[in-house]
Amino acid sequence: MQPGRWLAVTLLALSILHAKIRVTFSKTTRVLKGVRLPAGYMEIVQEDTCSDGVIRLNCRSLHAFVFVLEAEYQRDKSHSCSEINKVRRAARFREFRPRMREDFKVKLRGNYIKDEEDPSRIDLRTLFNHRCSGRYHCRVTINEDHPGATKWQPANLRLKYACIPENAVNKYCNMKVTIDDNQGGYVKSPGYPLYYPGQFVCNWTFHTVPGHRVSLVFHDFNIRSPEPNGSCLDSVRIRENGRILFDSCGTRAGVKIISHSNKITVDLISSSRVYPGRGFLLHYEAIRSCPETTAPKGSYVTNDTLDSRTFKCFSGTIFPDTKEPKRTLDCRNGRWNESIDRLPTCVVGGDRGKIQWGRVRVYFLHDAS
The missing domain is CATH 2.60.120.740 (Rhamnose-binding lectin domain (RBL))
Structure with a gap:
C-alpha cells in the first residue's frame, strides 16, 4: 500500500476512534x-x-x-x-x-x-x-x-x-401570610414556571410578630424585560408603610429584601393578558431584629445592616471612652451588644483636635558684598 494511503487510513481510524470516545x-x-x-x-x-x-x-x-x-x-x-x-x-x-x-x-x-x-x-x-x-x-x-x-x-x-x-408552597394571589417567630415558607406566582397571568395586580402581605422583620429572597425572578427607555410594563413591587422598597423587572436571582417593620407587601403588576415569563419563586422568613437606633450627638451612621450599625464622629472628635472616632454595635439575638441609652456624645480629641507645637529654626543669610 502506498504511503499516502497508509496515512489516509490512519487518520480515518483515529477520527473514528475519537468519535467513539465518550x-x-x-x-x-x-x-x-x-x-x-x-x-x-x-x-x-x-x-x-x-x-x-x-x-x-x-x-x-x-x-x-x-x-x-x-x-x-x-x-x-x-x-x-x-x-x-x-x-x-x-x-x-x-x-x-x-x-x-x-x-x-x-x-x-x-x-x-x-x-x-x-x-x-x-x-x-x-x-x-x-x-x-x-x-x-x-x-x-x-x-x-x-x-x-x-x-x-x-x-x-x-x-x-x-x-x-408542592403542597408546601403558597401559589394563590391576594393572600395574607402570617409568619411565626423564626419560621418561613415559599411563595410562587400563579402559573410558575410556565407563565404569569396578566391585566391585574396580584399581591401578598407578609406579617410577623412585633420586634421581628420580614426577609424575602427571590430564588428565581423572570418578569418581562424592561423597555428601551428602562421602564417596566410588568413588574414586582415591594411596599412597606407607604414606601416602595423595590420595583423591578427582567431576570434576576438571589435578590434579598428585608423590611424595617414586621409587615411588608409584594405586588405582581402585569399589563398583558398572559406573558410567557416564569414569574417568581421566593422564600419568606421572620427574623429577629434589634431596636431602631439614632446616632449619638456629634456623629452619623456610616454602615447600617441587619447585623450591625457603625457610627462615626465628625472630624476632630472622638468617643471619649474608646478614644476612637468610630463605634460599631453588633446585633445578637435581637439585642445590641451595647446599651443604646448609654452611648456617649462625641467630644473634641485625637490628633486632629490638638494643636501641634514644635521648634522653628530661622536662618539669616549674610551678604558679603
Missing part, C-alpha cells in the same frame, strides 16, 4: 440536610459533576419540584472530569482567546446584584432556573443551552438545589 466523569451527590416545612420536608441537595455532558436534576419524591440555589462553573478545577477530558480541555483552552473570555465573562455575569470579579467562577443560575426551577425533573447540556459555552473547557460544576413539596 467522556466519563465522576458525579458526587449528597443530601446536605432536610428542612421541616408546614406541609412536609424539603431536601437540600448538592452535586459536583463535570460541565461537559448531560446534567440531570431530579427529586426523590414525585410530589416535590426543583428550585436552584447555586449553579457555578469552576474553570480552575477539573477533578470531576476524566483524563480524556483533560486533553479536550487543553485544546479548547488554546482556542479560547483572552479577549473572547473577557467578552463572555461580561455577557454571562451581568444578571446578578452581587457578581464576583473572579474569572474562574461563572454563575449559571439563569440557565438552570430557566431549565429546572419549578419543574419535577430537568436536563441541561451547557454546551448546547448556554451562549458561548462551546468555547469553554470542561471543568467542575457545583450545583445546589432544593426539592420542595
Whole structure:
C-alpha cells in the first residue's frame, strides 16, 4: 500500500476512534440536610459533576419540584472530569482567546446584584432556573443551552438545589401570610414556571410578630424585560408603610429584601393578558431584629445592616471612652451588644483636635558684598 494511503487510513481510524470516545466523569451527590416545612420536608441537595455532558436534576419524591440555589462553573478545577477530558480541555483552552473570555465573562455575569470579579467562577443560575426551577425533573447540556459555552473547557460544576413539596408552597394571589417567630415558607406566582397571568395586580402581605422583620429572597425572578427607555410594563413591587422598597423587572436571582417593620407587601403588576415569563419563586422568613437606633450627638451612621450599625464622629472628635472616632454595635439575638441609652456624645480629641507645637529654626543669610 502506498504511503499516502497508509496515512489516509490512519487518520480515518483515529477520527473514528475519537468519535467513539465518550467522556466519563465522576458525579458526587449528597443530601446536605432536610428542612421541616408546614406541609412536609424539603431536601437540600448538592452535586459536583463535570460541565461537559448531560446534567440531570431530579427529586426523590414525585410530589416535590426543583428550585436552584447555586449553579457555578469552576474553570480552575477539573477533578470531576476524566483524563480524556483533560486533553479536550487543553485544546479548547488554546482556542479560547483572552479577549473572547473577557467578552463572555461580561455577557454571562451581568444578571446578578452581587457578581464576583473572579474569572474562574461563572454563575449559571439563569440557565438552570430557566431549565429546572419549578419543574419535577430537568436536563441541561451547557454546551448546547448556554451562549458561548462551546468555547469553554470542561471543568467542575457545583450545583445546589432544593426539592420542595408542592403542597408546601403558597401559589394563590391576594393572600395574607402570617409568619411565626423564626419560621418561613415559599411563595410562587400563579402559573410558575410556565407563565404569569396578566391585566391585574396580584399581591401578598407578609406579617410577623412585633420586634421581628420580614426577609424575602427571590430564588428565581423572570418578569418581562424592561423597555428601551428602562421602564417596566410588568413588574414586582415591594411596599412597606407607604414606601416602595423595590420595583423591578427582567431576570434576576438571589435578590434579598428585608423590611424595617414586621409587615411588608409584594405586588405582581402585569399589563398583558398572559406573558410567557416564569414569574417568581421566593422564600419568606421572620427574623429577629434589634431596636431602631439614632446616632449619638456629634456623629452619623456610616454602615447600617441587619447585623450591625457603625457610627462615626465628625472630624476632630472622638468617643471619649474608646478614644476612637468610630463605634460599631453588633446585633445578637435581637439585642445590641451595647446599651443604646448609654452611648456617649462625641467630644473634641485625637490628633486632629490638638494643636501641634514644635521648634522653628530661622536662618539669616549674610551678604558679603
